[in-house]
Amino acid sequence: MIFASGDIGEWQPDGSMKIIDRKKNIFKLSQGEYVAVENLENIYGLCSDIDSIWIYGNSFESFLVAIINPNEQALERWAEENGVSGDFDSLCENPKAKEYFLGELKKIGKEKKLKGFEFMKAVHLDPVPFDMDRDLLTPTFKKKRPQLLKYYQNVIDNLYKSAK
Structure with missing residues (x-):
């Protein structure tokens, strides 16, 4: 259900309405699936190794x-446990680190029973916070998507290019 406010809600089993996203934050992928990106960011943001995540997709x-x-301490702990050396910036460039984060996202996605198209195919680790x-952020720390x-x-x- 879409309200004139731009909020998108979902009826709950008890008859209440839960606001799940904003209309402007929903887009369609090329096969026609609609993605409520803010909802996904909240789910994936549950990963303790992630300080912040921005998810992107489009209809093409x-x-x-x-x-x-990534959380710096978490990434450094992962590196130590996996025999990977380097400072935070170079760890963010490490393909194995990216694979690790994709795996963590996949775990959360499966746990929360996300649909296949809601899983990430590729990630970039940026050591510099938004x-x-x-x-990149509003004064209230909301992401400025454009x-x-x-x-x-x-x-x-x-x-x-790399994920195809």
Whole structure:
């Protein structure tokens, strides 16, 4: 159900209405599946190794990709346990680290019974948190999606190329 407010709700078994997203944050993938991206970000954000996640998809692509701000201590702990060396920035570039985060996202996705198209196919780990200085967040720390896309356009293009 869509309200004139732009909120999208879902009727609950007890008859109450749960707001799950905003209309402007929903898009369609190339096979026609609708994605409520804010809801997915909240689910994937439950991963304790992730400080922040921005999920992207569009109607020309069949899958989702994500930019992740990994938790520095968690990534360094993973590196130590897996014999991977390097500072935080170089760990974020490490393909094995990206595989690890994809695996963590997959675990949460399965646990929360997400549909196949709601799983990430590729991720980019950014050591620099999303911030207001680069105009990626509002003063209330909400993600500015158009600005995030503009800022990460080359990264997104590369994620789609590498994941096909």
